[in-house]
Amino acid sequence: MSIAKATIVGVIAALAALAGLLVATSMSGSKNIEIQTGTLLKQPRAIEAFQLSDTAGAVFDNARLQGHWSLLFAGFTYCPDVCPTTLAMLKGLKTRLDSAQTPVQVVFLSVDPQRDTPEKLERYVHYFSPDFIGATGSDAELEKLARSLSLVYAKVPGETPESYTVDHSAALVLVNPQGQVAGYFLPPHRVDELSADLQRVVREQG
Amino acid sequence: MRCLHWLIAAASMLPLPLLACDGLALVQPWIREAPPGAAVMAGYGKLVNNGSKPVTIASISSPDFGSVEIHQSSMADGRMRMRRADPLTLAPGQSVELTPGGYHLMLMQTKQPLLAGRSHLLLHCADGDLAADFPVRAPASE
Numbered sequence: 001m002s003i004a005k006a007t008i009v010g011v012i013a014a015l016a017a018l019a020g021l022l023v024a025t026s027m028s029g030s031k032n033i034e035i036q037t038g039t040l041l042k043q044p045r046a047i048e049a050f051q052l053s054d055t056a057g058a059v060f061d062n063a064r065l066q067g068h069w070s071l072l073f074a075g076f077t078y079c080p081d082v083c084p085t086t087l088a089m090l091k092g093l094k095t096r097l098d099s100a101q102t103p104v105q106v107v108f109l110s111v112d113p114q115r116d117t118p119e120k121l122e123r124y125v126h127y128f129s130p131d132f133i134g135a136t137g138s139d140a141e142l143e144k145l146a147r148s149l150s151l152v153y154a155k156v157p158g159e160t161p162e163s164y165t166v167d168h169s170a171a172l173v174l175v176n177p178q179g180q181v182a183g184y185f186l187p188p189h190r191v192d193e194l195s196a197d198l199q200r201v202v203r204e205q206g
Numbered sequence: 207m208r209c210l211h212w213l214i215a216a217a218s219m220l221p222l223p224l225l226a227c228d229g230l231a232l233v234q235p236w237i238r239e240a241p242p243g244a245a246v247m248a249g250y251g252k253l254v255n256n257g258s259k260p261v262t263i264a265s266i267s268s269p270d271f272g273s274v275e276i277h278q279s280s281m282a283d284g285r286m287r288m289r290r291a292d293p294l295t296l297a298p299g300q301s302v303e304l305t306p307g308g309y310h311l312m313l314m315q316t317k318q319p320l321l322a323g324r325s326h327l328l329l330h331c332a333d334g335d336l337a338a339d340f341p342v343r344a345p346a347s348e
């Protein structure tokens with residue numbers, strides 16, 4: 001092949017790739033939506049197959065994140081200060097979104113399965129809202145999901161073996177109806193801003 | 207002189223020591239209402255040293271909890287963390303806010319459900335105790 005021919009082939013291949021990229025971008029509907037409180041990914045990211053349980057004992061896996069928007073938050077019930085503040089904020093947000101016909105599923109992910117039995121998790125999460133889902137599972141499955149969601153958490157020993165605490169990401173993860181990570185919201189979380197942002201995202205990306 | 211002795215004797219019969227945690231006050235204490243069965247709860251308020259000497263809170267106890275510690279929540283690198291704080295010492299005139307997301311009283315081993323009730327805590331200082339009565343309620347903002 002001559003150099004000229006190779007160059008032409010190269011240019012055509014590059015143009016095709018670019019066209020493909022443009023089509024893919026427009027098809028996935030990732031218009032640039034400006035939001036106030038977080039970051040939307042230009043390209044939503046798939047979540048690796050995972051399997052946890054909800055507090056009713058039902059499987060909580062990728063399928064439970066499909067067909068609707070979800071907000072996920074990692075925490076644990078032995079967290080009396082920061083986690084209740086976030087869950088109370090989410091309760092206010094959920095009320096606001098429901099009245100604006102913007103249904104969003106709220107999921108509290110316990111990253112402390114040793115202490116958070118399904119019963120404890122159920123009482124804790126449903127105290128804030130009967131609509132909230134509490135989910136947890138094995139360390140391996142939690143770690144896998146956390147990695148997909150870019151969430152981090154780490155157990156920190158306390159004075160006694162039972163009094164350990166768990167450092168965890170403060171971000172809320174937004175998952176789209178295709179079950180992909182669509183973006184993140186970082187604290188301080190404010191109901192007004194989050195509500196406006198989520199209504200806009202759901203309206204424009206369906 | 208006799209009269210003074212009598213006064214001291216009378217004072218010692220009061221249920222609360224008069225010179226306890228000298229100058230220390232806890233303003234607007236409250237405990238965050240928690241889900242039923244919660245093993246841990248958080249207490250808040252504003253500690254003020256109105257006295258002329260530094261006051262150190264050595265420990266805290268309560269009949270409603272097996273263990274009480276002062277904790278501090280903080281955020282670094284997008285992570286929430288909670289740690290036991292060193293014993294708090296307040297200089298004369300100093301105040302420390304115990305507030306959601308910052309310092310809090312970590313109330314552990316809850317002995318009974320405290321939904322919308324009250325709880326009593328004793329702050330132990332070098333020279334005695336400060337008794338505080340905590341209403342249990344949801345945060346004002348909710």
Ligand SMILES: [Cu+2]
Pocket residue numbers: 080081277278288289310311312
């Ligand atoms: Cu704490």
